[in-house]
Amino acid sequence: MPVSIKDVAKRAGVSPGTVSNVFSGNRAVKAELIERVRSAAAELGYETDRAASQLRAGKARVVAALVPDLNNPFFTSLIASIEAQVRDEGFDIIVASSHGDADEEARRLSALLAWRPAGIVIIPCSDEFASRNILADTQVPFVVADRVPSLFQGDAVTMDNIDAGTKAAEHLVALGHRRFVVAASTLKLQNIRERCAGIEAVLAKEGLAPPTLIEVGLDFDTATERLGVFMEGEQQASAFIALTNFATLGILACAHQTGLSVPRDISVVGFDDYSWMHAVSPPMTAIRQPVKQMGQAIWTRLRGHLDGRSEPASREKLTCELVVRASTAAPSSLGDTLRIA
Amino acid sequence: MPVSIKDVAKRAGVSPGTVSNVFSGNRAVKAELIERVRSAAAELGYETDRAASQLRAGKARVVAALVPDLNNPFFTSLIASIEAQVRDEGFDIIVASSHGDADEEARRLSALLAWRPAGIVIIPCSDEFASRNILADTQVPFVVADRVPSLFQGDAVTMDNIDAGTKAAEHLVALGHRRFVVAASTLKLQNIRERCAGIEAVLAKEGLAPPTLIEVGLDFDTATERLGVFMEGEQQASAFIALTNFATLGILACAHQTGLSVPRDISVVGFDDYSWMHAVSPPMTAIRQPVKQMGQAIWTRLRGHLDGRSEPASREKLTCELVVRASTAAPSSLGDTLRIA
DNA sequence: GTGAAAGCGCTAACAA
């Protein structure tokens, strides 16, 4: 692509510096020259080389995003939200996936850093977030999202996970449920444990038995097997709360497999709110995370550091919303009778 | 981030050129020096500046992806697949969304080009793909995916959409269905029309009435309204085929709203195969697009052009698979009777 | 196999 700023300058009869100023807007240029430069550039098909620009100016117009999994719609929605934020200001976004592995996370982080991005947003694959050392050595502003180490000091955007659990539990308690099962992909993550804590607190306050915690894993067979015990067995529960999207699917799959009807036999609160939850029968009651606001909060923080300003680190905790649809209902005594028989 | 190749060179007691060779592997370096350089780099926390490297070498280790919507899991799965391909070879991926708008597509494309990427993969927001002129002017290799203009000559990766429609229709015909409704988000796209054509051909061959084509739009209310006519009205259909993911949801939402049971009253074939289709009741029969293979085919083509090699343009057409689950069944005569009454 | 030096395309000082 051999059309550089010099070619444009020659054709427009101005200096390279002027061309640069026309495109960057850094210094004022007479209207007439702007016009000449613009048309010369258009004729030649010129577009500023961002690598060169960034190298010289020392300012990158790109932000990097590192997430655990690009197949998880929660993460990609977040990327979508960030993309919508940054594009208006001429930034591009470079993405990478750690594939849920801490070593890979470290490697990808280094690779992203090599772009000298204006900022990095990272969703660590575990609470340890061991690779944060890598970031500490650099001057690149970064914000940690969703999974934030408890003692972490820097910029962070999270959910109020305790409140999320509380809302789900209160809703089900109000409907009259007394035995709860909580399904999570893994309890190794802080945010998941917080959601549990929220639920446990509600049940304790109501004098109900603590919920049964189940790690459903990441494949349907395991999930179904582990949940099945509490759908078919002696100690049936009537209320199921999912703490991740996959857990939602696991509960649904298991209910279908064991022939239980939702919400007649069991009530289910899903996690994350996707279109399919609205469309299926019954439409799912779910805890919705404010993905869009998350993206905004992230960009606000990154922006704060943009021109070398050193804003104080800040933490934002957003609240989830319980969307009530038809997968939750009062426990039917009929169902109870049938299952006990 | 003020640690450059010179700092490493000084510390290791070698020249900058040698450091460069150690990291790029372009020229052989004595084992002892490699060791010295590596440890010096590690101590300093040095990582090659990709912008500078790319500027000088004229070779980018980044590919760009432009899709219509980052909230659509089909597109993001494709990005995930491409990411998995390229990361092994040290490439990064920069993403952008055209937000379904042709002008924005052109703008974003120019912005992406400004990175001088090694290649671009684009899913146009319409068949026209007007912005292809922009690419034609450059030397950047690109491959068009999913939505490919019919007369397009370059590298492309698509689905065999006619076959996809055929498979869905044959499945339902074999079950005994005779009246079909086909739901699509829009019929403006070539690939959607091809899916229709596949269905129409099957029905024609069987001597059945042509399917009713419905554009469901992009919100549930519109979708439900338009589909409702054929679920409740005089000319009930028993077989519903969705041609996009949203159409699948539209059909399901409408069935739920009108109180029809799947598959007892109507059979539904969904489009795209997501986890939720596996988990809900009934599990959905669906047409699965081979997203992973698509990513591979795309990268194969891009790779072909990588070192300035000028491979001939090639087109790949992948085939979809029909995943049969429980949302399709033989039409029940009982259902027919009830609805006619 | 290694070092010295030129220069990729751009922007920012400095002159004019």
Place this chain on the structure above:
DNA sequence: TTGTTAGCGCTTTCAC
């Protein structure tokens, strides 16, 4: 307001 020029960090001749 515009032109001239140095140099960002790197890779790549060209010498040795």
